[in-house]
Amino acid sequence: MNGILIVEQSLNGLQFGLMLFLLAAGLTLVFGIMDMINLAHGSLYMIGAYLIATIAAASNSFWLGLLAGVAGTALIGLVLEVTVLRRLYQRDHLAQVLGTFAILLMSNETVRMIWGSQPIPLSPPLALAGPIELLPGLSYPAYRLLIIGVGLFVALLLYVLVTRTRFGMHVRAGAANREMALSMGVNVQRLFTAVFAFGAALCAIAGGMLGPLLAVQVGMGESILILAFVVIVIGGIGSIRGALIGALLVGLVDTGGRMLIPMLFGYLMSPDTAASAGPAVASILIYLLMAGVLFCKPQGLFPARG
Amino acid sequence: MTRIASGAHLVARPIEAERAAERVGGLLDHSLLSRASLPLLVLLAALPAVAGAFNETFYVGVASRILIFALAATSLNLILGFGGMVSFGHAAFVGIGAYAVGILMNAGVATAWIAWPVAMLASALFALLIGAVSLRTKGVYFIMITLAFAQMLYYLMVSLKAYGGEDGLSLSARSSLGLGLDLGSEATFYYVVLLLVMATIVVVQRLLNARFGHALQAIRENEARMAAIGFPVYRHKLIAFTVAGAMAGLAGALLANQSGFVSPALLQWSQSGMLMIMVILGGVGQLYGGVAGAVVFLLLEEVLAARTIHWQFGLGAALLAVVLLAPNGLMGLRRKRGAQ
């Protein structure tokens, strides 16, 4: 257990947390402003990854794939919102859960119909496939540094967007008090569509960035979706700041837990028993964290509605 | 025979409700007999004989599975449809019941008379504990907390390598019932399941038509009002949650017997989602909603999955259609017409 290990794992946690933030930001906005639970959010992440992978492979350029894929996913999000999701805003949470779950099922199968059941490859840009020497003795994968960079850049962009633009002002107003925002003349329909499309774009960025590390496969959105929900509950629904803090917390606890707990268990029991209990306990830790936060602050850490 | 609804003093009664009450007994009462239930019962009773004649005993097993899920969906409907509690962790109680039977079987206890009640008790206990904490929250937080607890239980079972962990646990045989009945025979097992499902529906109906059930439904309609007039809302919800958990445990015990295999996959949130789909397909707040939903859902899966691997697309489309067009599910369609 040395310093380099800690630094490496912290960076890994930061990297994972920032990607979670991209997903959580869109989710919390949709929930905070439109009061809609959207289980199809993970599907946008998956569709984004698939589009980026396909275009990147066809054009032999990761960056082109990323750009085009993100635009494509935003468009798909827009169409989805206008056609189907708009009808769910007025409904109760149960109807929203089931309606978006239905969309989740249909998206999975549509992707399977187009791309098949096997995962498709997505490689990082060739220039970033190797390590960068951050400090003497500490080499860190360049690609993961890119992910961290992109994540921080998007976080900054969101901050500027939400605090310094008119659009951001409407978003914050809608999250704080929807009825008041409506009566103040905000064009609600367009705002909702814009927020949704924007959330879809963020999902696609996360999908494209994580694709080379994980696998671009059907159903890839489901496991990360649950974590995103945990993040926004911890952070406070409707708050982007909460989403960032929550995501970083979850990212670090998850990554740290996966490393430390098997190690700890390894001292107490055989390697393969430790290997079963370790990751499971690390996962339980996240949910305990959420329960703990809700116990102290039932509305999350930074609730948007005062 | 008219019965005066005992919950009458708790809800407003416009004229149409008055007339409806004269037929069934009250807005909050539910009838065991509907136009569908008797023919369906006859068909279900005859199923093993029919299947045997065609030499397709495989389908008796399929029917058993459908009935078991009907039981699980009915238990969810109790709290979701009638109690208004959107629990995203109900599959965990089914899983606990299943594991109880599996673990006892592997420890040498094969008799159903011990294993099945233990399964129900274990699920009830977890439901009591989880409900005690979760029911203090409302809305989306309730959904998330029930989800979180279910996921914790899922990961717990994954971590316990002694009980198979992620790879699951095989049961060497089905529970033994004694009384000269061999549950290994598909037909016998089917009839036992059918009996238990029927008994559960009767229990649910009695519960719903009693004061407790009326209060529960009234809480679903307007919790604030019920609290304001001094009703012990939390206690009612917790009792309902626990009872539903016990029923889910029974379903789990039967499921472990039917498939001969238990794995943590039974506790996943996506399984809870499937149960919720069944309830909404069949009819939230309808007595036979769980049964109808499970039958339609699993038959759709059975028939479609053999034709195409993309059957879940059809399922999603059907679900979306129901959510958008028929919010009260299939049984609700019937009820709506009846009220006209």
Added chain:
Amino acid sequence: MKIPNRIVALSPTLAVAASLLLAGTGAIAADKIKVGMLSTLSGPGAGLGVDIRDGFNLVLKQTGGKLGGLPAEVIVGDDQQSPEAGRQATERLLKQDKVDFMTGVVFSNIMLAVGQPIFQSRTFYISANAGPSQFAGAQCNPYFFNVAWQNDNLHEAMGKTMQDKGVRRVALLAPNYPAGKDAIVGFKRFYTGEVVLERYTPLNQLDYGAELSLMRAAKVDGVYIFLPGGLGVNFIKQFVGAGLSKDMTLYGPGFSADEDVIRAVGDSMLGMFNTSQWGHDMGNAANKRFVADFQKEYGRLPTLYASQGYDAARLIDAAVRDVKGRVEDKEAVRKALKAAHFDSVRGAFKFNSNQFPVQDYYLRVVSKDVQGRITNRTLNQVFKSHADAYVGDCKMPS
């Protein structure tokens, strides 16, 4: 369109009746061999299942759709790498389709979950991949035949190789499931050097950042991984990405270094040593025909999984021919299977008393062949006529 009230009310009833009729009457199949192929066809492990299926189907194309002279039907099921789904698919194959043989399972955890119903229904299972130690030893069963290897074998071969090469400090990594445990046990049976790090990761884990950090911190000389299919692809890419390929050498069994992984990883794999019971450059006649036909039919070089699927079909073909199509006579079929009267693509082949193979194992290296393709080259023999370590525990009547 207004649906009559009565129909709506009776819909569940009608649905039940309709589905029974739709299911159709189970006509008793006459003189046809039905094979249930249950494999992993989705998720990161899908490449392996697809190869087994393609190898198996290639035989049917060569024989004109026949096994042992009788028309054959292969019913394919996807276990989705879930023991639960695998179990349900198995029930369907056994009870609804009433198959005569079963094959195809890739992962040992699924194999262990579906074994019981298959053996109880007295259906022969010809494993084209999964060879759990349980089925080789104490839980061996007359209805289980493995035509590939026992899980430990390829790892035993690499353990011996690394021992002979003098690799001092190693890190071991395998997925946390029965085959992963078999792998490490097998490796350690022949490698007696220092195991600095021994880690098991969840079967669905694709990000190996933590494990790579630990390996870097442990400063090992060699890393031995058992990460089949997509898992291996991810690990090797991340291994290179973290710069560890400069400091330590990567070794693996054939599962982590065959055509599917090479296709995805590319140049960075050159020089990786791996072990296998088969290589596509083996010179015997059966193999030459197999590789040529596979390339023609599917447009790619076969992996060892494909070779195993091919041999499984050849074995069934030979057995059905030996019993002259009378597959109801289970004793005769078993005897015919044990005799293994077929030409395996790996050369000589025979079964041990526990119905697992006794065969040779070779060292391979990933290199560029004469055509400039990155592929495996078979080097020397590591084991000759090697049996698995569990045969003594198997108390099956022969």
